């Protein structure tokens with residue numbers, strides 16, 4: 140008999156133009172070496188003017204070269220994935236695994252319930268058998284409003300899900316769907332009815348949020364609200380768990396009589412004395428809630444008794460769904476592609492190559508991004524770098540839009556028998572009613588369930604790091620697993636990005652701080668990962684772990700050459716010197732490359748320019764504070780925090796955001812640093828102009844000949860900062876730089892420049 144040909148469920152292709160890129164990178168590297176040689180050979184002798192400044196330049200350039208070298212790792216070996224969903228369905232239509240979706244929210248004031256339930260509705264409506272899909276909303280605020288919204292959403296879902304299937308709607312977040320249509324699309328009756336239902340629901344939720352409380356009538360209608368009787372604050376409340384739809388229940392059906400996915404609301408217990416570990420804590424509560432110790436023992440191949448050693452609290456059979464595949468999304472990341480589960484499963488279920496795959500990460504894209512992205516984007520990371528990381532064992536886990544195998548989250552080591560257990564039985568419907576089950580589960584979502592256990596350490600998401608996602612993904616890979624990066628043509632997830640400068644700087648401070656903490660932690664890619672990870676991937680991780688130390692070289696390069704300009708000390712080769720060439724080549728080639736890469740990644744010309752500005756701002760403010768804070772933490776005098784990014788904006792700020800006017804707004808040390816730097820460069824450039832006009836002894840030509848690159852550098856810094864000067868001196872709206880910050884930074888920059896000039 141002819142052997143059936145194996146048809147893979149996914150394919151991997153090498154990126155185009157790799158040879159060309161490698162040649163280019165090599166030529167750039169030669170340029171960089173020449174720059175080192177120039178620096179080394181021209182260090183002023185001891186006693187000569189500018190010796191230490193020169194050594195500093197050498198240090199900064201060595202750092203930049205080293206960092207550039209790291210960034211090559213994710214460009215060297217890019218790969219691209221392609222899935223075959225039709226083959227998946229043909230082979231596994233009736234045995235698809237169950238999938239648990241975890242949605243996390245933390246604060247109804249900055250993560251509005253209406254946005255949260257749109258995300259929930261979008262994942263409930265996945266093109267996937269409903270009896271195999273369970274959606275859990277983790278609400279860290281334990282907010283009655285969010286619960287009310289979810290309750291309304293569970294009712295609306297009975298209309299929305301059949302509608303999505305009937306008309307093959309995309310995207311399946313109702314808000315995004317309605318917003319995506321033009322007026323002419325909106326004529327038919329089904330549509331109008333759907334829109335009316337949605338608006339009715341949105342309106343009810345809006346009323347509750349504005350009133351600040353749920354009406355007595357609603358409370359009477361649904362007795363679940365009684366659980367809030369003892370609620371005192373979002374930091375102090377008992378566990379609340381409510382099963383809104385139970386797919387095991389025959390009665391849970393939509394208006395067409397089709398079963399609905401399971402939907403569960405969970406607010407783990409919060410107690411002021413028990414640290415809650417932010418999102419990692421929330422995720423672990425969910426992971427553990429839906430599992431049983433027995434299963435863990437099965438996975439780790441140990442008898443249950445051994446678990447006493449493992450110190451896992453043995454918890455009574457408590458599962459609701461316990462699916463082998465878990466999707467995790469942030470509350471603002473709605474599903475934009477209803478086939479994403481099937482795509483992910485192609486990687487988990489391929490007969491030959493899926494064994495080693497622990498998670499499938501999709502890119503993050505943002506629905507509220509403006510055309511030229513004033514606050515930058517993750518564009519190049521998504522379009523280039525993660526494809527490169529994939530070539531060396533897989534991208535980072537970035538916290539949202541990621542499918543995990545449940546057993547790898549439990550800390551399972553890679554082994555060749557590690558095929559996903561599809562046949563794992565569905566939890567039995569127990570002889571208890573839903574309320575009894577809820578009560579039993581609530582006891583498990585206590586604020587101490589993970590204390591003195593391996594949760595957060597050997598099991599589940601890792602605690603103690605503001606980027607729990609990156610750390611968790613890294614340790615999974617150190618256990619021998621790989622991950623996959625998949626970017627379908629239609630984006631799988633769409634979220635909300637920050638809309639003010641302060642928000643983006645604070646977010647990047649959290650990220651770069653967390654990444655640096657990983658570098659110094661027990662799980663550092665360098666000492667823990669070396670030998671376990673592909674060396675290319677170690678370099679790849681280092682790019683992110685070393686984000687924050689970048690601040691020093693950048694600060695040096697954006698201040699010292701400008702001061703030297705003021706003092707008349709040349710730091711770069713003369714224009715007519717042959718040493719000028721490598722500098723010119725490296726600068727121009729790198730600029731053109733980064734420009735081309737950005738456009739190729741789908742950005743705009745102005746977007747690239749904005750990206751350069753935000754690059755400078757992040758490096759000189761967020762990264763510096765992140766570095767200092769990490770040092771404080773290492774020496775034990777500061778605690779980990781997690782400032783949640785707001786997902787709402789007031790109308791005034793939103794208008795300026797849409798006009799792409801940078802929002803400086805509130806005073807903060809981050810902002811002060813940026814304006815001081817901008818002013819220093821402006822004063823230095825003005826000092827030079829003054830010198831050119833009033834002192835003729837040196838002559839224009841001589842100054843350009845000796846200082847061309849320094850003038851260029853200072854000029855570019857000033858040019859990049861134009862929006863900042865505008866916000867300092869001319870703008871009248873609320874997004875301008877606050878007068879106190881303006882005054883402080885101008886006074887400070889002026890005094891420093893005066894001191895330097897007359898020193």
Ligand SMILES: O=c1ccn([C@@H]2O[C@H](COP(=O)(O)OP(=O)(O)O[C@H]3O[C@H](CO)[C@@H](O)[C@H](O)[C@H]3O)[C@@H](O)[C@H]2O)c(=O)[nH]1
Pocket residue numbers: 243244245246250277279416417418421468469470471537538539605606607608646649650653781782783784785
């Ligand atoms: O105590 C907390 C704090 C946050 N969150 C949730 O975590 C998610 C991420 O928070 P956000 O403020 O949006 O952070 P971002 O910087 O946008 O998030 C990125 O970076 C985080 C790590 O810093 C990851 O956790 C996220 O998944 C990743 O998208 C949100 O859904 C929050 O509701 C909680 O559930 N509990």
Ligand SMILES: [Mn+2]
Pocket residue numbers: 469471634635784
């Ligand atoms: Mn977010």
